[in-house]
Amino acid sequence: MMNKTIVSGVIAAALLSAGFASSVSAHQAGDIIVRAGVAVVAPNESSPVVADIAEFGVDDNTQIGLNFGYMLTDNIGIELLAATPFSHDISLGELGKIAETKHLPPTLVAQYYFGSADSKVRPYIGAGVNFTNFFDNEFTNDLDGALTDLSLGNSWGLAAQVGLDYQINKNWLVNASVWYAQITTDVEFKLAGDAVKVETDIDPWVYMVSVGYTF
Template sequence: MKTKLLSLAILTALSAPAFSHEAGDFIVRVGAATVAPNESSGQVATFGEFAVDDNTQLGLNFTYMVTNNFGVELLAATPFSHEVTLPEAGVNDLAKLKHLPPTLMAQYYFGSGNLRPYIGAGVNMTVFFDEKFTNDLDGALSDLDVDTSFGLAGQVGIDYKFNDNWLVNASVWYIDIGTDVNFNLGEDRVSIKTDIDPWVYMLSVGYTF
């Protein structure tokens, strides 16, 4: 009797439906996305280098499965907001800025079935706005402007589908963001090359159409 029950359990597990991405599927994922900058910059006069803090926002991505294994994804989010500091000078509230980093990825999904790890590579455009100094260092700094960035991006992730439509996802991006930070230092206009190069971490739920 025990042998029959064990055999029945194995057959039931083997016959359980496998929910997999297929060509023509459109996937929407929504979750928390954290941008964690890995920044470096030129020297800001005698004040040292810029530092940029982490920020978490609502992340969105949209994937179209071209084949069962190849997909195209667009990453979007609500605007990320960062504080800029000068740690070497002890300035913890130098500036604030916002940005949007739309990223277009080509993806390859491994295997088949419910669990689908994937990798991706693509291009990023990061648009900065609402830049402002919150500490002008006694009038030394003014007129902050940060240029739009264009760069490459890489990605790893994994989907787990628990029925035909719904899934959970975890993914990580590395994005090449390099920009010029422009401002007035006294009477001089200066431009500081700055690499932000963040890791982006996202946990999300998704729906397949």
């Protein structure tokens, strides 16, 4: 419910504020925009049933989010999303938490900003590609040694975003954005010595609130 509320709020603000202008000039061709804030990754995971028990579950995590944008024109930009490593608990039905993993999800998108260069409020949309690198994978409950050798494969997938910048003055702005990324990983491990591979979709929503600076 909270995730849907955040998405709806950002989209509604973007639609209502399109074309709202003021004397503050921002988002011009050649501008570099750096934003830093809080990013929440909320997985929308699914997998086959594992060991006749349940599907994998993956919890949410919050980290410091960073993104770096460059305006190719007054309305078209490119942006790279980065963050400190996200850490997730992996659960399996009634067994609860059985493992944990970390990942870095750099995402590159092309963006279209609505409004003009002198608009104080700039809603935007974007689409691009995500690369996710999983590391530090380990079992926290190995079922008395039955589970060993955990690994998660890296992932390439499509990504999309919607966001809103509010320009405070010539250089400073505040931002809210929502991202969606296709992340599919092969979870590999050994169960009682037998090799197992489980293709798992993570497909998270990413919510970010940040402060930005325009150069």
